[in-house]
Amino acid sequence: MIKRVAMIGWEFPPFISGGLGVHCLMLTRELSRSGAGVDFYMPRMDEGGVGSHHSHLKIIEVPASGGINPYPLTKKNYDSNFFAAVEEYNARVVESFESFDAEVVHCHDWITVKAGIEINRRYGIPLVLTIHSTEYDRSAFFMPQDWIIDVEREGMNTADAVIAVSNWTKNMLMDKYGIPSVKIYAVYNGIDVSAFARVGGRDYEQGGKRVLFLAQLTRQKGPRYFITAAKKVLDEVGDAEFVVAGKGEMLGELIELSLELGIPHRIRFVGFVPDDEIMDLYNDSEVYVLPSVSEPFGISILEAMASGLPVVVSDSTGVGEALKNALKVPYWDTDEMANKIIALLKSRELRECIGNSGKTECRKFTWAKCANETMRVYESAVQAANGIVGNEGGG
C-alpha cells in the first residue's frame, strides 16, 4: 500500500480543457478514498484559486505562464511560446518540489514528464508515467514531431512503470517506442455514468434519423470518413441527418467535402458544444459514430453509451477493445461504416438491443477500479525501482 503520491498535472477542474484533467480529479479522489495522500502539482492560473472544494488532496500551484492547453486544437498552436511554457512549467515544478515523503511520483503525458524525470534523478523517487495519448495518436501518424516523441520515449525509459490507457496504447508503446511489455500496464479510465443516464430511459420507438459525430475536427478523429460514410448512408436512407459537433483545423475541408458529395443540406456543422449541452445532443441522436484513426481510450464513446446511444466506432480505439456492445469497423472502411449506420437507422430492434446492453456495459469502467489498478502499478514501480521486475503478461 502506497501512502503518499506526488502527482504532476497540467490542468485540473475547474480549469479544465481535456480528459486529462477529469482523469486526475477522479483518480486522486479515489486514491485518497483508499487512504493514499496526494500532493498535486499544477500550474497557477491567472484568474481565481483552485478552490477548497478539492479537499481530498493537497494542491501545490506552481507559478507558470498559465492557461495553456496541453493539446491545442490545431497544429499551428504548437508554437514556440507554448513549448517554452511547458519547459518553464516543468522546471518550476522541480524547483517547487516539496513532497520528499512521496513513495511515487506520477506524471501524465509528455507535457509533465520532464519534471518527473528530474525529480526521479534528484531524489530517487520511483517514477510512474501515464500515457493518455502519444504523438502518433495526435498526429494520426501524419508528420509526428520527432522531438515530442523523444521526450515521450525518454520519459517511458526512465519511468519504473508506465500506465497505458488501453492495450491499444500499450501495443503502440511497444511497437513505436520499443518499450518492453513488462513495464507497461494497461489501466482503463472510468466513467461516472450518473451524469449521462437519461431519466426514464431512451425511447427507441421514436423515429429520428440523426447520426452524431462529436469530437475535435482533427485528422486523429477521422471526420472525413464520417462525411464519406454519410453520403453512402444517404443513398439508402434519404432522410438521414448528420450532425458534426466540434471544432478544429479540418472544418473547411469537411464543408468542402460535403459540397463535393452533394449532401451539404443533410450535414449540420454545429461547432463546439459545451459540456452542459452534450447531453441534449446524445438524446436527440439515434447513432453515435467515432471513426478515429487512433484513439488511446475514447471516453466520449462511454458517455454516448451511458446515455443509451448505440455506437459505431473504429477498431482502433482503446476502449473499443474492451467493449462487446459497440459496433466496430476499420476507420477507412466507409462502406462497412455506412452499412452499420443504415442498419441502426432502419432497425429499432437493433438500436434497442445494442443501446440497452451498452448502457449496462459501460458501467464496468469505474474510477474506483482505475484507482485500484493504478495503486497496484505504484506498488510494482516501487518494486521495479528496487530491482524486482514483474508485470506478468501485462495489464
Added chain:
Amino acid sequence: MKNVCFYFQVHQPMRLGRFRAFDRSCGNPVDDYFDTEKNKAIFKRVAERCYYPANDMMLRLIDACGRDFRISYSLSGTFIEQALLFDGGVIDSFRELAKTGCVEFLQETYYHSLAGLYEDQTEFTEQVAEHKRVMRNEIGVTPRVFRNTELIFDNRIAGTIKNLGYEGIVTEGTERILGSRLPNYLYEPSSVPGIKVLLKNYRLSDDVAFRFGDRGWNEYPLFADKYARWLAASPGETINLFMDYETFGEHQWKETGIFGFMEKLPEEMRGYDDLRFATPSECIDSLEAKGRIDAPFAISWADSERDVSACLDNRMQQYAFNTLRDMRDAVLKTGNRQIKHAWRLLQTSDHYYYCSTKFFADGDVHTYFSPYDNPYDAFINYLNVITDLQRLVGY
C-alpha cells in the same frame, strides 16, 4: 433390461455471405445470399474431422458387436443438401450405415427451422414433408420418430406430429416438464396421448457432449468403464443420450480421446447384464409410457434455460422471426422456386442463434458456433438479406 438410446444430430446450416445495405440480389437469391465457398470449406473440414471418422467407427462397432450395437441419427435437409453439393461420399457413408439395420434415422424439418413455433402449422408440416422426401430419396428410409429443431417441443407441436402419423417424438428431459420425475422412461403428452415421448437424459448426455474434454471437470478424464458404470447405476427403462454428432472430432477434438471412448463403450457395457443398445423405435415398441407430460410453453435442449431463448430472446431475433414468418404468402405468390428455397433456408435456426445476446452465461457456446464477431453483426447481415428478399417478393 435397460435401453441405452443414442441419437446424434447431424446438421449444417447454409451460412450467409456478407450482404450489405446497398447490395441487391439479381434474381438468384440462393447464390446471392449464401456463401458457397465458406459453406464448402466448413463442410469439408467437419467431414474430415467428424463425419468420415465417426461413421467409420460406427460401422466398425456394428461389425464388432455382432449387430448388438444400435444408434440413431437425424440428418437435417440443409446438411444433406450440402453433402450432395460438396462431398457426396459423406452421404454414401450414411447410406451404408442405414443398410446395416442397426441404425435408425429420425424425421425433422428439412430446413432445421423454427417453423414448429408458428401458430399456423402449415409451413411446419410442409417442411417435415420435404424432409420425408429427401430421406426417402437419398438415404432410402422412412422415419417413424420425429425430432424437432433444437429439440423444441410443446403441446401444439406434439399434436401436429401425432396427426402426421409419427409414433414417437424426442425432446429435452428438462425439469420444467418432468418436475422431480426421471427422464429415463417413456412419457406421453397429456394433450395428445398416444404418441410416445423420449426424453434426453441431459446430465449423462452432456457429460459426453460438453464436459468430456474439460480438464476442469471433477470427473475428468472420463473413460468408458466409468461411464458404463454410471449408465448401469442410472435407474429407469431407457437412458436417452442425445447430442450433436460433431461431438466426435469437432466439439471434442480427437486428441481428447472421444473416439477411443466410444469405441470402448460397447465392451464396457457388456459387463452389465441389463444394459443394451436400442434405437428410439425399439424403445417405443418395447416400452409403455410411464407418465404424462404437459408443455404449454416450448422447451428445447439449448443453453441452460432449456427454452427457446437462445433463438428468440431479444427483439432482433423476434423481428427476424416474425418478418420471415409473415412473408410466407408473398413468397409463395411469386411461384419462384429459388425465392422459396432461399426464404426457407433463412428460417434455419442457426441464423437466429447467431443473434443471441445472452453473452455472459451461455455466450461462449454462441460465439464458438457463430461465423460472426458478435450478435449485432449477425443481425445486420441477416437484416440486409431479408430486407432485400422483401424487395424481391414485394412484401
